[in-house]
Amino acid sequence: MSSIGWIDFSSTDRKRVHEVLALMKEPGTLDELGFGQLRDAYADTLFPGFSTVQTRARYFLAVPKIMLDWADLTDAKRRRRPLDDYLKMAENEFAKTLKTNYDAARLEPEGVIGHTVVEQGGVARRPSSTYWNGLRVFEIVRAQSSLAEFCRYWRRDGDAQEAVSSEEGTDDAGQRFESAVRRPPGSRGDWPVGLTLTLDVDEARFLRERFTLARGLDNTVCAQLLSNDLAASALSDDYASFAAFSKWAAGQCSLGPTCRDNIAAAQRFSLAVEGAHIVFNRLIAKGIDDNRLHSLCDELYAGWRATVKVAGIFRPGADLEWLSVAEAGGTRVKRRTIEFLERWNVLNEADAPKLSDLDSLVRTQAVDNKPARSLLIKLPHERADWYGMRALDYRWQTVRRMLKDIVEVLPC
Template identity: 40%
Template sequence: MLNKSEMGWVDFSSEDRDRVRDVIKQLSEPGTLDELGIGALRDGFADLMFPGFSTIQTRAKYLITIPRIIRDYLALKPAQQRRQSLQQYLEQQENLLAKALTLQHLNEGVTGIIGSTMKDGESVARLPSSVYWVALRTWGIIDTQASLNQFLRSVKPAESSLGSKLPDEADDTDGVSADSRIHLDRYDPQWIEGVHITLSESEAVFLNHKLQNGPINSLPAQLELSGLLKEVLDEDLTGFAQLAGWVAATPGLAQRTRDTVKMAHSFSELIYGAHLRFNIVVARNNQREDLLDQYELLWCDWHKVPQAGPEQVSQWLAATNISLRGRTGTFLMEWSEHIANSVSVVVLDALVEKQALGNKKERSILKKRLPDNYRWIGMSRLDFRWAQVRTILRDIQEGLPC
């Protein structure tokens, strides 16, 4: 009998594998366990507000360095390309970049350098190109609908640096080259010498322009187009709830964007109550009277505030075009109905417990005895990637001319 589970990959695309890796990573981090199965709706709202961004992105600089590395490869002579594929070159240069940035900012307390903790002889565990590829496509920095692997395979080493075509471009009559699909502020073959994690003025202006011309109803595009980016960054909006309050009070943004933020915040608040009851159930099962008292007080405060009803839940699902797995959609409807009708906590706890067990089955936290010092389990109020987006937008804003 096997004592250890193993995972194998079906080779669909790098995005498919990255999505699974993200899930595995999240399961090892506090506050990300999706015990109630609402992650798809959370991600649906995040994709509307912050398309292309993810929770594992760190700094804006990688939106520049990845296309620079690809452009460097495309500038090589065909003979040099035949000796090394774009995939090999990209991996090599991204590892060199990690070392260069780490040395450049040594002992400066700089955060967000991918690969800064790797030791001699090691490689970056998660290359920036895989982390930022969707963002590069979404914001028009690299013009392609191909996955990262498809794009890398499409640039054949034996071809001219100006002659490589992508799978989705095969029928283009004008023969668009891979080189012309890479957009940058300027070509700088010496860019890696003295590279910094911060953006130059030219790079910041370029990314600022890309955000302005990105998905029109996304929050980054609206903040750029309305001239409100500096204002939102100057505010102490560290959490999504604070951001939602600011957006509600700011008429300069498109109504569709404001509506999306409002719906996302309402969803976060409604489902926070369910996660609160879930933690009360867990605390009761584990005889944690200290946590039980604490969470019951939080519940009393939460329950005083009016929450979204079933009609709003239907609007959320329509707006995000999300189909929730299993009976999660029914659970959301029933939860909102019960809250609107002030149903007893006995019924609420039974509903939450049923959903958790139906979602996770034998893997549910409810089936496990937890350590004596455990704290909050699973999700709390949702952030929708705002923390990561805020850092990247701040990088861009700080690089712009005064």
């Protein structure tokens, strides 16, 4: 039996580890070939503030309400129960409240974080951690610190903090405060009777404002869709995959050119490396003698070759374009991945690349990426429909869920 351990220095480190572990439970997300850094760099450009482990938009409102509830306590009560302890208690209570309300309404608790474990010790993946980066990106919480650092500061000097109320128009930018929480609509007092994850109109307007007007978001996908009244159209089932969405977005002239260019660049990278994942699965199929998977890979490979040829994906310098998003965002990409992409581009510029060369390149990359843990070394004992990634999604499914929560009550 094996186990995983780590040393973390902040809640940001802890969040990253939990997200990786969560991704390991989701099909199609395992980074067998080492492209995760670039995938995340594209996702951060397109969809900053969102992550694949977020569920529903209400948590962007619930976490700051809980923090403000703590700030409204008396000095003595805050000293007895510091913010980090209060968050843990209140988030568990929130999960219980939602579960009770969904059960009473005979509804499935879709997206309710921790609804299956609230009676067994509480929520493991807490909303405050999962949504913390987004709360900062959308300036709902004005802080550069990690959640742990934020809580420690309030523990030390909670009396000095000031909550900023957008409802009452008391946001004075000149006021001195080192940590500030923007008050969402309707966040005073107890949770409303029968509360679910469905937003009301004021809450949806608040989130639309935060998703579009926070600094640095002008060219992001969510801001552009909401600002140009395209969110409802983008949520069509026809555009559920990122590939379909990117094709639709290319024809939307009201989207800013930078946004459209970023979407197109992300789709080109997805197409480029999709072939590597097909080759990877074909190698596994050979290793475990899975004729069904091998035939599927042959079929997918032929279709992929036709698609990338028409789209002109492989050409001199294409690998530098794929890597440019990492350079722009300050993401360090491993040398072996840079060299793989360069060689992958060169091989695939040919009309009919030698399959043996592609196999050898992908095998080397997979083994170098995960040495003894690579599925090409430690072949799977149980057969699956697919191993690792295929087409990249870039958090589009998460953003669709968030936009749907807004559009359902505030058509836009």
